[in-house]
Amino acid sequence: MGPPGQGRGAGERRARGAAQVSVEGPPAAHRSAHRSTARLEQALVEVVGHAHLLSDPDVKRSFEVDWTGQYRGEARAVVRPATSAEVAAVLTRCVAAGVPVVTQGGNTGLVGGSVPDATGQAVVMSTGRLNQLAAVDTTAAQVTLGAGVTLAVAQAHARAAGFEVPVDLAARGSATIGGMVATNAGGVHVLRHGMMRRNVAGVEAVLGSGDVVSHLGGLEKDNTGYDLSGLLCGSEGTLGVVTSVRLRLVPSLPHRVAALLAWPDVGTMIAGLARLRAEVSGLEAAEYVVRAGVELVCATFAMPDPFARPYPAYLLVEAAGTLDPTAELAAAAGHLDGVLDAAVASGARQRAALWQLRELHTEALAAAGPPRKYDVSVPASGLSQFLDRVSSLLAPAVCHHFGHLGDGNVHLNVLGVDGRSAAELDELDGTVLGLVAELGGSISAEHGIGRLKRRWLGLSRSPAEIATFRSVKAALDPHGICNPGVLLADDAPDDDVGGR
Numbered sequence: 001m002g003p004p005g006q007g008r009g010a011g012e013r014r015a016r017g018a019a020q021v022s023v024e025g026p027p028a029a030h031r032s033a034h035r036s037t038a039r040l041e042q043a044l045v046e047v048v049g050h051a052h053l054l055s056d057p058d059v060k061r062s063f064e065v066d067w068t069g070q071y072r073g074e075a076r077a078v079v080r081p082a083t084s085a086e087v088a089a090v091l092t093r094c095v096a097a098g099v100p101v102v103t104q105g106g107n108t109g110l111v112g113g114s115v116p117d118a119t120g121q122a123v124v125m126s127t128g129r130l131n132q133l134a135a136v137d138t139t140a141a142q143v144t145l146g147a148g149v150t151l152a153v154a155q156a157h158a159r160a161a162g163f164e165v166p167v168d169l170a171a172r173g174s175a176t177i178g179g180m181v182a183t184n185a186g187g188v189h190v191l192r193h194g195m196m197r198r199n200v201a202g203v204e205a206v207l208g209s210g211d212v213v214s215h216l217g218g219l220e221k222d223n224t225g226y227d228l229s230g231l232l233c234g235s236e237g238t239l240g241v242v243t244s245v246r247l248r249l250v251p252s253l254p255h256r257v258a259a260l261l262a263w264p265d266v267g268t269m270i271a272g273l274a275r276l277r278a279e280v281s282g283l284e285a286a287e288y289v290v291r292a293g294v295e296l297v298c299a300t301f302a303m304p305d306p307f308a309r310p311y312p313a314y315l316l317v318e319a320a321g322t323l324d325p326t327a328e329l330a331a332a333a334g335h336l337d338g339v340l341d342a343a344v345a346s347g348a349r350q351r352a353a354l355w356q357l358r359e360l361h362t363e364a365l366a367a368a369g370p371p372r373k374y375d376v377s378v379p380a381s382g383l384s385q386f387l388d389r390v391s392s393l394l395a396p397a398v399c400h401h402f403g404h405l406g407d408g409n410v411h412l413n414v415l416g417v418d419g420r421s422a423a424e425l426d427e428l429d430g431t432v433l434g435l436v437a438e439l440g441g442s443i444s445a446e447h448g449i450g451r452l453k454r455r456w457l458g459l460s461r462s463p464a465e466i467a468t469f470r471s472v473k474a475a476l477d478p479h480g481i482c483n484p485g486v487l488l489a490d491d492a493p494d495d496d497v498g499g500r
């Protein structure tokens with residue numbers, strides 16, 4: 001992969017053309033480029049109003065760098081529409097001007113898909129004002145939310161009506177429902193409720209063609225053709241802008257218990273989890289961390305060690321039910337081979353303390369880094385082997401890992417490699433992702449492809465699948481203005497590496 005912000009998207013192709021005009025072209029061409037810039041800005045102001053077209057460099061800055069700090073670019077402007085009609089009007093004007101659009105929700109994505117490239121050509125479409133909250137439909141157990149509603153606000157809204165949002169993740173304070181649809185987010189409850197796609201009952205979106213597709217009725221049975229909502233899940237802003245989401249909810253359960261179990265090694269922990277899944281009916285989460293990560297989190301956030309003694313591996317499980325699941329969980333854990341220690345928490349505050357140990361990993365690693373991040377999944381039977389092989393392949397670099405054990409999803413974070421050249425990092429990526437593919441895994445479990453992994457898409461998708469992706473993109477975004485260079489290496493099939 002090239003350095004941040006050096007993708008090969010349509011925006012950059014346009015930018016190269018534009019640069020020739022301004023650097024080499026005659027003054028008249030220069031003036032005309034300025035006029036067209038001013039014309040687009042004026043047209044966008046007419047749609048959203050002066051207050052919601054941001055062009056001051058200081059104000060734009062936070063929209064131009066991603067959460068990891070590794071992807072930085074420059075936006076021509078940031079536009080903040082408040083309705084689906086405004087989104088459609090903005091897209092139509094950008095199509096007319098041939099200007100790419102990068103959609104941005106909470107900007108917590110971890111694969112560089114939410115920020116513009118370095119050319120200064122793209123407009124960032126920020127969804128923060130698409131924040132409509134319809135009343136919870138308690139009969140259908142569904143709710144319709146604006147795409148810019150954050151997960152935390154959606155959770156509070158659902159809880160007030162006796163429901164929960166089935167998908168939960170640590171970035172809940174900023175991550176938006178639209179961003180979660182666009183990345184098909186996973187998180188900590190996939191074990192029980194699946195990823196975002198399974199929990200979306202309908203979507204409204206403005207496609208790159210300018211067409212508005214709206215399917216928010218929420219019917220559970222509706223076999224009337226292609227599932228456009230499902231297609232938009234995981235589309236990473238490359239087909240259009242999601243403006244509203246009809247989300248399935250699950251009832252809030254009155255009883256909840258979490259337990260942290262300590263293990264001698266990851267292999268024993270994986271075997272133990274298989275038994276827990278069979279025996280604990282209300283299991284909602286099964287997250288793992290290892291000693292090095294626990295030490296890093298405790299040191300970074302001045303937190304106490306969870307046990308009096310250190311252990312190699314830890315499994316955080318949570319169960320919920322209409323009846324108290326504590327006895328069921330304790331009995332099942334008591335029968336497991338290899339558990340060295342256990343802490344059980346049923347009160348909300350104690351549970352939150354256990355969860356912090358897991359959820360603060362991403363932030364602790366960011367503070368220690370920047371890490372090279374790999375969000376991969378491997379079949380449970382190959383997970384232990386993967387971790388052993390990848391650690392020895394990457395030595396002496398420090399290889400932290402933690403993740404959603406119940407889904408075979410490992411977040412691998414390699415520290416101490418930020419001084420390496422682009423070619424060396426590329427080689428590192430090839431080593432890690434190649435091993436994942438060899439073991440039958442996926443190069444992106446839940447964060448998506450973005451710019452970070454587009455070069456490696458061919459390791460998880462066949463040439464026929466990638467060709468079909470390109471056909472879908474061409475049909476729904478015929479002008480190629482939606483997030484060019486994200487997910488698909490735009491116009492450069494040879495950038496797709498590998499093959500199944």
Ligand SMILES: Cc1cc2nc3c(=O)[nH]c(=O)nc-3n(C[C@H](O)[C@H](O)[C@H](O)COP(=O)(O)OP(=O)(O)OC[C@H]3O[C@@H](n4cnc5c(N)ncnc54)[C@H](O)[C@@H]3O)c2cc1C
Pocket residue numbers: 067102103104105106107108109110113114127147148168169170171174175176177178179180181182183184185186187188236237238240241242243362363446447450483486
């Ligand atoms: C601390 C931390 C923990 C995390 N934990 C998890 C986790 O457990 N599971 C998980 O899956 N992810 C996790 N993530 C990653 C991230 O939170 C998710 O990918 C989330 O879904 C991104 O939402 P967002 O609103 O921030 O999207 P952004 O970062 O703004 O955008 C992400 C992508 O979606 C596109 N997009 C955003 N909004 C829209 C829209 N309305 N229409 C069309 N395209 C859009 C963008 O163009 C971009 O390609 C974590 C991130 C952090 C920082």
